[in-house]
Amino acid sequence: MQDQMGGRAATHVPQRRFSARWRQAAAPYVFISPFFMLFLIFGLFPLLFSLYLAFHLWSPIDGLGNWEYVGWDNFKLALDPSDQFWVTLKNTVYIGLLSGLPQHLLAIPTAYIIHHVFRKWQSTLSTLLFLPYITNVIAISVVFGLLYSERQGLLNYALTSLGIDPVRWLGDPSILPVSIAGLVFWRYFGWNVVLYLSGLQAISEDVYEAATVDGATGVQKFFYITLPLLRPMMFYAITLTIIGNMQIFEEPFTLVGQNGGNAAAGLTTAMHIFNTAFRDQDMGYASAMSWLLFLAIFILSMINNYLFSRGNR
Secondary structure, eight states: OHHHHHHHHHHHHHHHHHHHHHHHHHHHHHHHHHHHHHHIIIIIHHHHHHHHHTTEEOOGGGOTTOOEEOTTHHHHHHHSTTSHHHHHHHHHHHHHHHHHHHHHHHHHHHHHHHHHTSGGGHHHHHHHHHHHHHSOHHHHHHHHHHHTOTTTOHHHHHHHHTTOOOOOTTTOTTTHHHHHHHHHHHHHHHHHHHHHHHHHHTSOHHHHHHHHHTTOOHHHHIIIIIHHHTHHHHHHHHHHHHHHHHTOOHHHHHHHHTTTSOOGGGOOHHHHHHIIIIISOOHHHHHHHHHHHHHHHHHHHHHHHHHHHHHTO
């Protein structure tokens, strides 16, 4: 009898140890499981569902059961040279260049001056420059819409005060991309300055002191020390600009939408996808254009990566 009791106790001890070890090993995964569940529902599923939609013809008003497989037809339609997708892609790249290049060409020297000349005011200036980035984009677009107003805008008021004819900032197709780019530049210029400031802080002051001893001027320090050592941050900042500008939506949508509809010159690819999906109810075609836009962003990012990596060889 005692042997039986001892045998049962001996078998229960390993089982309890195994159970305790299993609970201890599984506990971390249980705690992080909410993240993975939310990621699967709101991250991975929409991505795979959009890829599935890209090969089908479907409208939400038809219900979930009415799917029509069309193969690559949606992609062929978007890649047709006469399709509006190419026009919107051209607009997107043009607006991105108008707003992106000045951002970095001015943000780098601005960050350099703040870091070396206004070091005591660096925190205050960084905060002021960063405010447009965290300001509500709808409010910003409304304010810029008032600035760009043809009759009551402050910009045209200043021009007429100087004897210059008013400009149709939002009505002229040739000027509309510049107006949108001005808004995008104002919003993200400070963000890039803050990025470059963080990169400048990682550069040791000993390098500048050694250059000073060797007789280097401020301009020489900037071109031969700051720019080469700032390349990793430049690559990161330009990559973010490419990704953001190729998906630009809020700024042109609010500016163009509140001033006479979606003018062709200000219609970006993201706006075209939005209109196709939710106005025209053509989810398959919109999904195909979304994946083509992703491919365009990927190609531009790889080109940017190649240009920066080539300089390090």
